[in-house]
Amino acid sequence: MNTLRSRFLQHVGQTSPSPMMVEVERAEGVFFYSPDGKRYYDLIAGVTVNNIGHANPAVVEAVQRQAAEYMHVMVYGEMVERPQVEYATKITSLLPEGLDSVYFLNSGSEAIEGALKLAKRYTGRTELISCRNAYHGSTHGSLAVMGSEEYKNAFRPLMPDTRLIEYNDFGDLELITSRTAAVLVEPVQSESGVHPPQPGYLEALRKRCDETGALLIFDEIQTAFGRVGGLFATLKYGVTPDIVCLAKAFGGGMPLGGFVSSKEIMDTLTVNPTLGHITTFGGHPVCCAAGLAALNYTLEHDLAERAEPIGALYESIVGKHPAVKEIRRAGLLIAVELGSSERMFKMMEELTKRGILTDWFLFCDTAFRISPPLTITEEQVCDSARIILEALDALA
Ligand SMILES: Cc1ncc(COP(=O)(O)O)c(C=O)c1O
Structure with a gap:
């Protein structure tokens, strides 16, 4: 079928053996929206590009x-x-x-x-x-x-x-x-x-x-x-x-x-x-x-000053889950260590299903990242952290 996804794989040069394949229709603040109406929290921020949120x-x-x-x-x-x-x-x-x-x-x-x-x-x-x-x-x-x-x-x-x-x-x-x-x-x-x-x-x-x-x-x-x-x-x-x-x-x-x-x-x-x-x-x-x-x-908007307390809030919620081996963090650049790449890739799947986009690290595929736009509100942190905990539960 000549879908946008199939043409993406056919005509847009590929280097990832397993691209995320989420189709983006619109991005605003801390969210992506796909054409099927699904909303995703963006916990990658384009790998620390979109610090002030999408479409600011x-x-x-x-x-x-x-x-x-x-x-x-x-x-x-x-x-x-x-x-x-x-x-x-x-x-x-x-x-x-x-x-x-x-x-x-x-x-x-x-x-x-x-x-x-x-x-x-x-x-x-x-x-x-x-x-x-x-x-x-x-x-x-x-x-x-x-x-x-x-x-x-x-x-x-x-x-x-x-x-x-x-x-x-x-x-x-x-x-x-x-x-x-x-x-x-x-x-x-x-x-x-x-x-x-x-x-x-x-x-x-x-x-x-x-x-x-x-x-x-x-x-x-x-x-x-x-x-x-x-x-x-x-x-x-x-x-x-x-x-x-x-x-x-x-x-x-x-x-x-x-x-x-x-x-x-x-x-x-x-x-x-x-x-x-x-x-x-x-x-x-x-x-x-x-x-x-x-x-x-x-x-x-004092975003640099917000990064530390917002990062600490994520750490305090997500770090308590028994499946999390370690949290490594500087401000709002966070690695959640799961101790195995199999669990990490399963976690990415679970999160995508639940409307959260995250990623692994080039030299560390046992941890996933939390690095949303620095504009994320405390309410959005608590909501996305709750979804992360649910996905961690599903790993067991
Ligand atoms: C720390 C660091 N340095 C350099 C680069 C290269 O930047 P670019 O992809 O814009 O060439 C990256 C990209 O991920 C990076 O994370």
Whole structure:
């Protein structure tokens, strides 16, 4: 039959062996609606993209206004485009001092690529260090620093001179040396199934980078814009990197990525060679207008401050169920550990039946995620947590 679903499988390139296959007709707030009238709680938020909820009127209005004024006008960095300038000014006013120059791109992978190039260019070194079980994207460079051999092996040769360390392992910091251009780390490791930093770990990492002259790069692609309970993880944990990578919620639901550094470091991309990084669509005016509107909404509604109590409320309800082995959490980025992948996949099925969409983690298929829009109300938390408890009961 020539249904939308069959054409999805036939004509839309596939990489997942078991796509969710929920047809979306409309999305609003914390809900998806399918054409059969079924409503789903969205506990994924597009993998921490939709922090301010779906179809937020503030973003819809900004997109419509900017689209009517102008869309693409010229490759990045030549014309003075108000949405880029306003967004860069706002973001840098909220980040720690020294992070004052934003290079806009389209996605997280591109933000990582740009940050790695900048670190090599600034330090004149080549070695890039990242962590086991870290996900930084799927392009060749970001894949080269991914923390999983399984995902890398089929695509070798990749970028040389990379090395993995164990996240949260203080001993491994010795592997950072005067050969190292940069250490790339997620301040809260996400796709490993949510692992917040051990007390003192990010400080020790900062210290080791300072001792060796390596740049410290934070991948805040999942953690920023209030998700972990602090507008940025760098603010929450009080450790300032040399470069921050942003994407996902950065565009308020539109595709936008970027890396932020000091003007001194950033400016090295303008010489030897000039145009050290080029993008056509990066910093698209409509995406920047959407991102700025989303950030303003986040600030006006104190969403970063809400993430911690809302996350704690989920933990207090769901964590009590005997089938739950552990809850790992940073703000409203939550992994519910079930201890077996069989149980986790059964749980996803049970939840979908009951009108909740959740997902597993790329490097941890024994836990499912709870990361709804930060706008979710307490009533909606209690209601969705009740459904989760029912689904957990059905696992027995
Ligand atoms: C922590 C992290 N870094 C980088 C990326 C890559 O971002 P994108 O898919 O926009 O290229 C992702 C995407 O899931 C991510 O979670």
